[in-house]
Amino acid sequence: MTRPGPKLVPLELTVVERAELERWVRRRKGAQDLAVRARVILACDAVADDGFPVSVTAVAEQAGVSVDTASKWRRRFLADRLAGLSDEPRPGRPRSVTDEQVADLIARTLESRPAGATHWSTRSMAAKTGLSQSTVSRVWRAFGLQPHRSETFKLSTDRSSPGKVHDVVGLYLDPPERALVLCVDEKSQIQALNRSQPVLPMMPGVPERVTHDYVRAGTTTLFAALDIASGRVIGSLHRRHRAVEFRKFLIKLDKQVPAHLDVHLICDNYATHKTEAIRRWLVAHPRFHLHFTPTGSSWLNLVERWFAELTSKRIRRGVHRSVQALEKDIRAWSSAWNEEPRPFVWTKTADEILDAVASYCRRINDSGH
Known part of the structure; x- marks a missing residue:
């Protein structure tokens, strides 16, 4: 068969x-x-x-x-x-944008600006290059280009900046024994703002709404010292932020910190921290040691991170008809924080920070460094 x-x-x-x-x-x-x-x-x-x-x-x-x-x-x-x-090439329309067009688009984005504007948009770039708006958008996403965004920075011009960075970061990563490290700063000119009309509460599908204008009721200043080990904060409110008020705050710290501990204070270069009266007080209290951050480097002071929490969670959207009401809210929020403190953990070494700054300076053309 x-x-x-x-x-x-x-x-x-x-x-x-x-x-x-x-x-x-x-x-x-x-x-x-x-x-x-x-x-x-x-x-x-x-x-x-x-x-x-x-x-x-x-x-x-x-x-x-x-x-x-x-x-x-x-x-x-x-x-x-x-x-x-092996798989054969899939059917479809052939590629219409060449590598040269992509390279030209990227070069224009990085090296030029449109007439009458500070940055390119997908529409203005499409009109300039003859490509479609969607093509410009896809290329920008592929290469991580975002002309509409801008971030701020500031490089310290302090000649002793490397030494100060090593000093402050050293306290964060390897604090001395039998000592307390406190990050100290003032949050000045905190405004008591009352909205011109009542706040409209949040509803399903509708966020909380407030009027764009407000009535100023006065200002206050918060002196704060953040314990880097525990996250607890010692605060003091004053209507002004002179050396007199800073000295009062140091006296408060001296009373609250146990007498057998040295106190290392990390401060910025504000003039009230360096007056003759403050120097005399420090000489009379030798257990206090001041460590200054480089000029223009407030990010190096961890208490600034705590100030950001206070601002975002209590002050920015708060409504206060008087300075007394504002100060009451700040004290209440600080007390609640100290009931369950959360320390901010510093991770980068001083060498890593300085290497990152040096790398950035090498990448830009007009840094002057």
């Missing part, structure tokens, strides 16, 4: 082809679709009991694919051998 159906052309795999197909099947991290195609071809190379090549139906059952799939890859292999098992 003769075999039904058309006679199949034998594959006749070479030793090299068989070894490569078996490697594709064993490869764990390879594409699984390529492994399936390899199994199909290996199954097609077998010979049935009647001496003819194994049928496509039997190959499909053995490889776990459809008959059409098995037939397709058998034909592709016969035509192009191993190269025929």
Whole structure:
């Protein structure tokens, strides 16, 4: 009895082809679709009991694919051998934007500005380059370009900046024994603001709304000392922020810190911290040691991070009809913080900070450093 159906052309795999197909099947991290195609071809190379090549139906059952799939890859292999098992280019519209156009777009974005504006938009750049707005947007996203954004920075011009960075960061990462490290600063000119009309409360689908204008009721100043170990804060409110008030705050710290501990204060370079009266007080209290951050480097003082928490969670959206009401809220928020204090953990070393600044200065052309 003769075999039904058309006679199949034998594959006749070479030793090299068989070894490569078996490697594709064993490869764990390879594409699984390529492994399936390899199994199909290996199954097609077998010979049935009647001496003819194994049928496509039997190959499909053995490889776990459809008959059409098995037939397709058998034909592709016969035509192009191993190269025929790779995916062909998918149909679709050919690429319309060249590499030169992309390079020109990036160069314009980085090196030029539009006439009459400070930065490019997708529309203005599309009009300038002749590309579509969506193409400009895709290229900017691919290369991480955001012309609409701008961030602020300030490099310290303090010649002793490296030494001060090492001094302050050293206190953060390796504080001295039998001593308390306190980050000290003033948050001055905190305004008691009362909205000109009542606040409209939040409702489902509608956020809280306040009037854009306000009535000023006065200002106050918060002196604060953040314990870097525990996160607790010692605060004092005054209507002014002169050396007189700073001296009163130092006296308060002297009373609240246990007498057997040295006190290391991290401060900025504000003039009230360096007056003759403050120097005399420090001489009379030798357990107090002042460590100054570099000029223009308030970010190095951890108490600024606590001030940011106070501002965002209590002051910015608060409504206060008087300075007394504002000070009451600040005291209440500080007391709640000290009930469950959370220290801010410093992680970067002084060398890492200075290396990052040096790297930035090398990247910009007109830093002057």
